[in-house]
Amino acid sequence: MRERVVVKWGGGLITEKAELKTANHSVIDRLAAELTEVVNNGIDVVLVHGAGSFGHLKAKQYRLAEGRTEEEIEGPMTQDEAVTAVRNDMIELNDHIMAALTAQEISAVRLPPHDWVHGTGLDFEAKFDLFNSAPSGIVMVTFGDVVSRDAPFDFGILSGDDLVARLVQELHDVKRLVFAMGGVDGVLRHAPKEGEAQELIERLNPDTNYTGEHATEMDVTGGIGLKVKRGFDAAKHECDVMLINGEVPGRFTSACLGHEVIGTRLTVP
Ligand code: IPE
Numbered sequence: 001m002r003e004r005v006v007v008k009w010g011g012g013l014i015t016e017k018a019e020l021k022t023a024n025h026s027v028i029d030r031l032a033a034e035l036t037e038v039v040n041n042g043i044d045v046v047l048v049h050g051a052g053s054f055g056h057l058k059a060k061q062y063r064l065a066e067g068r069t070e071e072e073i074e075g076p077m078t079q080d081e082a083v084t085a086v087r088n089d090m091i092e093l094n095d096h097i098m099a100a101l102t103a104q105e106i107s108a109v110r111l112p113p114h115d116w117v118h119g120t121g122l123d124f125e126a127k128f129d130l131f132n133s134a135p136s137g138i139v140m141v142t143f144g145d146v147v148s149r150d151a152p153f154d155f156g157i158l159s160g161d162d163l164v165a166r167l168v169q170e171l172h173d174v175k176r177l178v179f180a181m182g183g184v185d186g187v188l189r190h191a192p193k194e195g196e197a198q199e200l201i202e203r204l205n206p207d208t209n210y211t212g213e214h215a216t217e218m219d220v221t222g223g224i225g226l227k228v229k230r231g232f233d234a235a236k237h238e239c240d241v242m243l244i245n246g247e248v249p250g251r252f253t254s255a256c257l258g259h260e261v262i263g264t265r266l267t268v269p
Pocket of ligand 1: 009010011012049050051052053054055056059086090137143145146157158159160161219222225
């Protein structure tokens with residue numbers, strides 16, 4: 001049977017996080033080239049990407065993660081208009097990703113979550129059959145998005161980290177889950193500080209102590225803490241889980257192929 005891997009390209013890796021709607025094209029192009037090598041090794045890939053500056057900034061301003069609010073929100077749009085705007089922005093970011101895959105002659109299909117997901121967090125309802133019906137060799141692409149929820153919330157933010165954990169559970173035969181991140185080699189013992197050496201945790205189990213960094217002023221999802229949590233959810237399903245630095249050429253391919261690579265491996269007892 002062909003191997004299947006689920007990968008997440010973090011928003012901080014593929015966009016300039018602080019600059020509204022700015023894609024990091026050089027990184028996206030290189031990751032697409034690395035993905036070709038994975039596909040050419042006969043591995044089926046589900047690619048999930050984050051939002052970075054195409055999602056978090058507007059979602060934060062209009063408090064979309066909280067769902068509908070009667071409170072007044074400052075800005076030119078209503079919350080409903082902001083829902084549409086962020087969905088469109090995510091499609092725009094995804095267009096960049098799809099173009100980079102096409103340039104590498106990778107066959108890919110995109111599945112925007114607002115079309116097939118209802119609810120947020122790990123227990124969202126979804127049409128996972130869409131993924132199982134994909135022919136071998138086609139990369140299925142999806143991403144963090146604004147999705148519908150039950151009233152009174154009406155909408156909310158689904159993180160790509162929740163998506164990858166559920167995909168591992170629902171697709172059953174997933175061999176590996178790789179989180180490619182920007183700026184860090186994996187999970188660090190302490191949040192990175194300018195001028196201080198970073199201590200990488202090479203093996204992380206649910207009892208390992210670390211102090212994560214979470215850019216709450218920007219992120220509407222969960223930062224490194226959510227990745228680790230969802231990573232452990234996936235690891236319970238006999239899936240190898242790695243967090244790596246996607247900025248260093250070659251590491252993404254190595255992790256997808258199951259080769260030794262610098263990063264953090266999650267282990268469950
Ligand atoms: C967030 O998705 C989605 C939106 C804000 C619309 P993620 O949680 O997967 O995004 P990153 O990786 O943190 O940017």
